[in-house]
Amino acid sequence: MNELADLYQEVILDHNRKPRNFKKLESATHAANGHNPLCGDRITVTLDVQDGVIKDIGFQGAGCAISTASASLMTEALKERPIADALALLDAFRDLVTGGLPGHDLGKLEVFSGVSEYPARVKCATLCWHTVAAALGEHRQDVVTTE
Numbered sequence: 001m002n003e004l005a006d007l008y009q010e011v012i013l014d015h016n017r018k019p020r021n022f023k024k025l026e027s028a029t030h031a032a033n034g035h036n037p038l039c040g041d042r043i044t045v046t047l048d049v050q051d052g053v054i055k056d057i058g059f060q061g062a063g064c065a066i067s068t069a070s071a072s073l074m075t076e077a078l079k080e081r082p083i084a085d086a087l088a089l090l091d092a093f094r095d096l097v098t099g100g101l102p103g104h105d106l107g108k109l110e111v112f113s114g115v116s117e118y119p120a121r122v123k124c125a126t127l128c129w130h131t132v133a134a135a136l137g138e139h140r141q142d143v144v145t146t147e
């Protein structure tokens with residue numbers, strides 16, 4: 001494993017050990033639950049959206065290191081972002097973890113680029129993003145990832 005890969009792994013491990021924004025927002029305007037049956041990851045995302053901007057976001061749940069770290073890094077990336085921007089980031093993140101070229105600067109989220117080599121892990125990394133998309137969508141429903 002090269003140095004860069006080690007560094008990336010450290011970020012993921014750190015966010016798994018100390019998840020950021022691990023909370024339920026009492027002032028949530030949007031919320032959704034997600035479940036990845038392949039791995040057993042479960043997540044609840046709550047958002048406080050004001051004037052089309054995500055003012056605050058929190059998540060709770062239990063899952064593998066990838067799913068927890070992904071949700072933690074996602075909450076940091078989405079705070080203070082307009083919804084349209086957040087959805088563009090979701091598309092770019094999905095491209096990144098499925099081995100495509102993201103059409104958006106992903107910053108810290110690029111630590112998950114290695115996930116594309118492990119197809120079974122892609123849903124662990126994207127579960128939180130799909131859950132946010134469901135929370136922000138018009139049809140609020142629980143997300144269950146499928147093959």
Ligand code: ZN
Pocket residue numbers: 036039040041063064065066067123124
């Ligand atoms: Zn998982």
